[in-house]
Amino acid sequence: xxxxxxxxxxxEKIFAKNIDLxxxxxxxxxxxxxxxxxxxxxxxxxxVACSIVAILVFLLWHQESLSGGKTSQSSPFGVKRITAVxxxxxxxxxxFLDDPAWEEGERATTFLQSNPYYGAQPSESTEVRxxxxxxxxxxxxxxxxxxxxxxxxxxxxRDSELWNDDAFEIFxxxxxxxxxxxxxxxxPLGTQTDGRCTGNGATIESVWDxxxxxxxxxxxxxxxxxxxxxxxxLQFDARKNQIWGINLMRVHKRTGQDHLxxxxxxxxxxxxxxxxxxxxxxxxxxxxxxxxxxxLRGDQNPDHPLKGELGIDLKYNPTSNFSTNLTINPDFAxxxxxxxxxxxxxxxxxxxxxxxxxxxGCELFGTPTTLFYSRRxxxxxxxxxxxxxxxxxxxAIVDVQTPGRSDNPIGFQDKGANFxxxxxxxxIFGSSFVGLTGVNWANRKGYSRAAGVDAGFTIPLDxxxxxxxxxxxxxxxxxGWGKEKGWEKRIDLGHNSQYxxxxxxxLDRDPDFNLAxxxxxxxxxxxxxxxxxxxxRPMESLSLHDAHFNFFFGSYDFKDTGxxxxxxxxxxxxxxxxxxxxxFANGFDLQWSQESVEGKIYDNHQAxxxxxxxxxxxxxxxxxxxxxxxxxxxVRVLExxxxxxxxxxxxxxxxxxxxxxxxxxxxxxxxxxWVSNLKARLxxxxxxxxxxxxxxxxxxxxDLLRDLNLLFAWEFRRRCNFYIxxxxxxxxxxxxxxxxxxxxxxxxxxxxxxx
Numbered sequence: 001x002x003x004x005x006x007x008x009x010x011x012e013k014i015f016a017k018n019i020d021l022x023x024x025x026x027x028x029x030x031x032x033x034x035x036x037x038x039x040x041x042x043x044x045x046x047x048v049a050c051s052i053v054a055i056l057v058f059l060l061w062h063q064e065s066l067s068g069g070k071t072s073q074s075s076p077f078g079v080k081r082i083t084a085v086x087x088x089x090x091x092x093x094x095x096f097l098d099d100p101a102w103e104e105g106e107r108a109t110t111f112l113q114s115n116p117y118y119g120a121q122p123s124e125s126t127e128v129r130x131x132x133x134x135x136x137x138x139x140x141x142x143x144x145x146x147x148x149x150x151x152x153x154x155x156x157x158r159d160s161e162l163w164n165d166d167a168f169e170i171f172x173x174x175x176x177x178x179x180x181x182x183x184x185x186x187x188p189l190g191t192q193t194d195g196r197c198t199g200n201g202a203t204i205e206s207v208w209d210x211x212x213x214x215x216x217x218x219x220x221x222x223x224x225x226x227x228x229x230x231x232x233x234l235q236f237d238a239r240k241n242q243i244w245g246i247n248l249m250r251v252h253k254r255t256g257q258d259h260l261x262x263x264x265x266x267x268x269x270x271x272x273x274x275x276x277x278x279x280x281x282x283x284x285x286x287x288x289x290x291x292x293x294x295x296l297r298g299d300q301n302p303d304h305p306l307k308g309e310l311g312i313d314l315k316y317n318p319t320s321n322f323s324t325n326l327t328i329n330p331d332f333a334x335x336x337x338x339x340x341x342x343x344x345x346x347x348x349x350x351x352x353x354x355x356x357x358x359x360x361g362c363e364l365f366g367t368p369t370t371l372f373y374s375r376r377x378x379x380x381x382x383x384x385x386x387x388x389x390x391x392x393x394x395x396a397i398v399d400v401q402t403p404g405r406s407d408n409p410i411g412f413q414d415k416g417a418n419f420x421x422x423x424x425x426x427x428i429f430g431s432s433f434v435g436l437t438g439v440n441w442a443n444r445k446g447y448s449r450a451a452g453v454d455a456g457f458t459i460p461l462d463x464x465x466x467x468x469x470x471x472x473x474x475x476x477x478x479x480g481w482g483k484e485k486g487w488e489k490r491i492d493l494g495h496n497s498q499y500x501x502x503x504x505x506x507l508d509r510d511p512d513f514n515l516a517x518x519x520x521x522x523x524x525x526x527x528x529x530x531x532x533x534x535x536x537r538p539m540e541s542l543s544l545h546d547a548h549f550n551f552f553f554g555s556y557d558f559k560d561t562g563x564x565x566x567x568x569x570x571x572x573x574x575x576x577x578x579x580x581x582x583x584f585a586n587g588f589d590l591q592w593s594q595e596s597v598e599g600k601i602y603d604n605h606q607a608x609x610x611x612x613x614x615x616x617x618x619x620x621x622x623x624x625x626x627x628x629x630x631x632x633x634x635v636r637v638l639e640x641x642x643x644x645x646x647x648x649x650x651x652x653x654x655x656x657x658x659x660x661x662x663x664x665x666x667x668x669x670x671x672x673x674w675v676s677n678l679k680a681r682l683x684x685x686x687x688x689x690x691x692x693x694x695x696x697x698x699x700x701x702x703d704l705l706r707d708l709n710l711l712f713a714w715e716f717r718r719r720c721n722f723y724i725x726x727x728x729x730x731x732x733x734x735x736x737x738x739x740x741x742x743x744x745x746x747x748x749x750x751x752x753x754x755x
Contacts (some may be wrong), residue, residue, distance in 0.1 A: 052580035081275035085238040095215035105129030111259040145222035154618035173245030174234040178271040199270030203366030242279035260702030277754040278601040286754040289315040291751035322388030347521040348369035364396040372421040373519040412446030446476035449514035466492040486513030502533040528556030545576040583616040635663030653679040671700040687715040704732040719752035
């Protein structure tokens with residue numbers, strides 16, 4: 001991650017808070033450290049202890065309500081329901097849907113458009129049937145298409161953005177709490193994407209990977225898909241009569257239509273889902289999963305011999321609604337590196353989590369201000385996790401031990417520390433909730449702690465009201481600062497309907513509020529308002545697919561002085577239309593802000609225009625041009641990208657981003673920067689692929705960085721993998737001389753054992 005500072009004399013201290021989270025083969029490389037000098041102190045804090053005690057009290061108090069009870073199967077007016085039919089014969093998952101058992105299933109056919117014309121009849125029909133046995137849910141889908149030669153299918157990598165293809169999606173609310181769901185998506189190539197959401201769509205995590213199967217076929221009448229979803233992927237209370245929330249969605253790319261079985265007022269609105277009934281005597285299946293793995297690592301340094309290591313991942317399901325995970329000596333070297341990004345703001349960029357251990361249940365920690373941000377944690381020695389739901393209460397606990405990183409530590413975290421995060425969330429008033437979060441990162445040299453209470457309420461007319469109060473505490477003997485407390489308070493009012501989306505937030509954050517354990521953007525000592533309004537609607541009279549109009553406004557003062565800290569306004573218009581058989585998009589963006597840095601007020605303004613060709617497909621190209629002024633310096637930004645498939649099995653993704661400071665040599669001395677990267681993936685078979693990632697970061701007059709990552713992956717048996725990863729890094733100085741070259745190679749084998 002590279003940060004461009006527009007005026008080093010004025011804003012250097014602000015960027016000291018930012019963190020370099022750039023990872024090499026997936027390892028995060030830093031913690032957010034605020035370089036402050038404080039008087040040392042050793043007064044303890046009980047915020048995390050209080051959180052754990054509260055969790056235990058809540059669970060014990062509610063223990064009596066955990067007994068199962070029958071639930072009426074009569075659905076409310078307007079809510080569709082479909083019956084899952086129990087089968088006792090085997091289903092062959094091959095995509096043909098020719099097993100006799102499919103004829104027994106109840107058909108779901110009444111789909112309606114959700115986009116672009118809400119509630120209109122779809123141009124093509126869809127048919128879905130649902131079966132099950134004691135361990136699996138089976139979903140058979142027929143997507144009829146009058147022009148099957150126009151079916152769009154390009155994405156082959158797991159967790160790709162499959163809505164760029166024709167696709168079918170299944171959303172399952174297995175607790176039927178009207179708040180959370182697990183979703184499964186495929187396209188006509190059988191590519192898989194999955195994830196989870198909480199808070200009635202407020203938090204969506206696409207990084208979770210489940211263990212499920214799907215096979216697809218393209219036919220003369222359209223395409224079909226055959227899903228087998230083991231109940232191990234879902235948590236539910238097995239002691240209750242099973243009624244689940246469900247929705248089904250088809251993406252029809254040629255017409256730009258989205259078809260929903262049960263119409264939702266907005267995407268991922270779980271409270272609008274239909275009902276899945278008929279499930280009886282089901283179980284999650286495997287109680288214990290064991291994944292041992294071994295790695296062999298080496299580099300070009302003759303003083304570093306080949307090094308072999310062993311590790312293990314365990315998953316134990318004590319009940320159908322709780323899961324525990326344990327990892328010892330994990331290695332994430334096969335995880336793709338983070339691409340470099342140019343950041344012109346004073347706030348750090350948030351990066352997604354990719355490491356498997358942290359993915360299970362990560363959506364449960366989603367709050368407006370994130371107290372637990374797992375990318376703060378770099379290498380780990382061991383970790384454990386407990387997630388699940390007991391009646392109205394959702395629980396998540398994560399505990400990780402990190403190793404010491406350096407003989408010359410620059411913060412307490414480098415001495416090795418324990419990272420503990422816990423969250424308890426209680427359902428109240430239909431689809432509302434109250435949550436409690438505690439985080440503790442500590443060793444004998446210091447700690448960073450945070451605790452918070454948050455609540456979200458669903459109110460009439462598609463409005464939501466949320467509030468959150470957080471407390472942070474820090475002490476670091478290595479940096480020389482003692483116990484510091486900081487408070488944050490916020491209130492959020494939101495609205496989300498078919499055509500309108502907006503929010504209004506009030507925020508009050510102390511100067512000493514600091515989250516080394518979480519993420520809040522890096523700006524503290526503020527008090528003010530932030531707002532956002534989006535309007536989108538089909539514009540048939542203008543032959544447009546639809547148009548989005550976005551307005552942003554924020555105004556914050558320094559909390560201690562009342563003077564201007566930050567004020568901003570932004571307007572963005574995006575227009576989507578079809579021309580000559582291809583989808584196009586144009587964007588127009590105007591931004592203005594006033595920001596105070598070390599007592600000086602800067603007027604920043606930027607404008608950009610973008611043009612995207614074939615945006616609704618994997619194969620697309622785009623150009624974005626931006627010009628303006630940032631912290632008193634003229635800025636020009638050029639972004640361009642190209643994604644294409646020269647072969648059916650080969651996909652290539654090119655991206656370049658160049659920033660030029662006008663007259664920068666005479667005014668601030670900061671160099672221009674050019675970041676480019678290339679991604680390529682070759683799918684030899686469905687279970688064997690090659691992946692490459694190459695990027696250059698050229699900071700003119702400073703240095704040049706080049707990174708090359710290669711990965712060969714083979715799933716030789718279900719969930720058993722073999723990896724070979726190669727990493728090459730070069731660093732050049734301003735005199736065009738190579739300063740450093742590193743090369744590493746790793747082989748990894750992991751096996752899967754389910755008991």
